[in-house]
Amino acid sequence: MVDFNIAIIPGDGIGVEVTAAAWEVSLAAAEICGVKLSATKFPWSCDHYIKTGAMMPLDGVETLRNYDAILLGAIGWPANVPDDVSLHGLLLRIRKEFDLYANVRPHKLLSGVTGPLRAENIDILCIRENTEGEYSGAGGRVHRGTADEVAVETSVFTRHGVERILRYGFEMARKRRRQLASVTKSNAQRYSMVFWDDVTRQLSAEYPDVEVRSYHVDAIAARMIMLPETLDVVVASNLFGDILSDIGAAIQGGLGFAASANIDPTGRSPSMFEPVHGSAPDIAGKDAANPIAAIWSAAMMFEHLGQTKLASRISDAVGRACARGVGAGLPSSSYGTRHITNEILLEIAR
Numbered sequence: 001m002v003d004f005n006i007a008i009i010p011g012d013g014i015g016v017e018v019t020a021a022a023w024e025v026s027l028a029a030a031e032i033c034g035v036k037l038s039a040t041k042f043p044w045s046c047d048h049y050i051k052t053g054a055m056m057p058l059d060g061v062e063t064l065r066n067y068d069a070i071l072l073g074a075i076g077w078p079a080n081v082p083d084d085v086s087l088h089g090l091l092l093r094i095r096k097e098f099d100l101y102a103n104v105r106p107h108k109l110l111s112g113v114t115g116p117l118r119a120e121n122i123d124i125l126c127i128r129e130n131t132e133g134e135y136s137g138a139g140g141r142v143h144r145g146t147a148d149e150v151a152v153e154t155s156v157f158t159r160h161g162v163e164r165i166l167r168y169g170f171e172m173a174r175k176r177r178r179q180l181a182s183v184t185k186s187n188a189q190r191y192s193m194v195f196w197d198d199v200t201r202q203l204s205a206e207y208p209d210v211e212v213r214s215y216h217v218d219a220i221a222a223r224m225i226m227l228p229e230t231l232d233v234v235v236a237s238n239l240f241g242d243i244l245s246d247i248g249a250a251i252q253g254g255l256g257f258a259a260s261a262n263i264d265p266t267g268r269s270p271s272m273f274e275p276v277h278g279s280a281p282d283i284a285g286k287d288a289a290n291p292i293a294a295i296w297s298a299a300m301m302f303e304h305l306g307q308t309k310l311a312s313r314i315s316d317a318v319g320r321a322c323a324r325g326v327g328a329g330l331p332s333s334s335y336g337t338r339h340i341t342n343e344i345l346l347e348i349a350r
């Protein structure tokens with residue numbers, strides 16, 4: 001009897017390397033915890049596109065519905081397939097069609113990891129809206145190639161979408177240090193962003209125990225670097241959350257440390273877990289990728305599946321390996337994917 005069926009989409013570039021590491025660690029930890037895992041690997045990637053003309057089969061999303069969760073590496077190989085084709089054909093499609101509206105990205109500087117800042121107590125949880133906003137897909141391009149060319153891309157903010165992500169942020173803040181930073185650019189964008197601020201204010205009445213502050217995205221970008229210790233939960237729109245979570249990744253030691261979860265809080269669809277980083281063509285195939293972001297994403301997956309012990313077996317092992325200096329000096333460290341994975345496997349067994 002299998003407890004969980006996981007769909008693995010390694011994708012492109014280092015996605016293949018880091019998902020292999022994350023699954024190896026998952027299996028080792030699951031065996032110790034007495035959890036039976038089974039995985040189906042899907043070869044959906046830019047190579048698959050070259051071979052078949054599609055990133056995934058037409059019924060690919062429906063196929064994924066049969067799994068308890070999805071573990072994804074990274075998608076994109078712009079030298080062969082344009083990014084807007086590959087990402088919309090797979091990653092963004094899954095997020096939207098499964099309505100995985102909460103993109104949860106922990107930016108915690110683990111002890112032993114060298115970040116670029118002096119601050120040591122960095123523990124920010126970025127909650128990114130994942131289905132609408134600037135990524136709505138509404139737009140068009142006319143008079144291509146002429147002097148009259150026009151491109152329009154409309155952000156879409158609905159009460160349904162904004163309210164549910166803010167509520168998710170408030171709930172997360174309640175479980176943590178009870179501080180919520182709501183991010184907009186309402187000094188310049190007077191409709192969608194003022195609306196977001198209004199909904200933040202309305203909901204705050206329901207959460208009197210949470211201290212809420214609204215920030216402009218430019219100001220919070222600076223604050224994440226100058227005063228990161230003052231931030232707890234940060235909730236932002238799709239694009240702002242995307243950008244802020246790369247800052248979050250940077251201040252936690254690099255993209256190789258930033259994990260993420262695309263969650264459907266209703267539980268109707270399988271949720272998807274992936275590192276924040278991409279396929280990193282510059283280091284792919286060189287055993288140079290830090291697998292910690294992917295391994296940490298697997299821990300988030302087991303947490304989501306209710307396997308708290310298994311999740312902490314993995315995250316504690318990552319924490320101890322880092323405390324011993326395994327992640328020190330990354331990304332320029334001489335430690336490779338294999339070495340870091342081995343060190344984490346040692347800690348799993350301990």
Ligand code: NAD
Pocket residue numbers: 014018073074075076077078083087091255256257274275276277278279280281282283288289290291293331
């Ligand atoms: P990227 O995240 O792939 O790489 C940015 C920089 O960070 C590179 O120098 C890379 O070497 C480094 N880096 C990333 N992950 C690392 C790791 N685990 N260990 C060590 N260093 C790491 O971003 P990019 O270069 O803008 O994008 C490359 C491709 O990936 C593009 O096709 C892009 O669209 C795609 N992408 C996909 C996802 C995803 O599937 N979730 C996310 C971001 C980018």
Ligand code: IPM
Pocket residue numbers: 087092242276278
């Ligand atoms: C991320 C990525 C994606 C995003 C890209 C590859 C479409 O940058 O997951 O952060 O913008 O959501």
Ligand code: MN
Pocket residue numbers: 242243246276
């Ligand atoms: Mn991103």
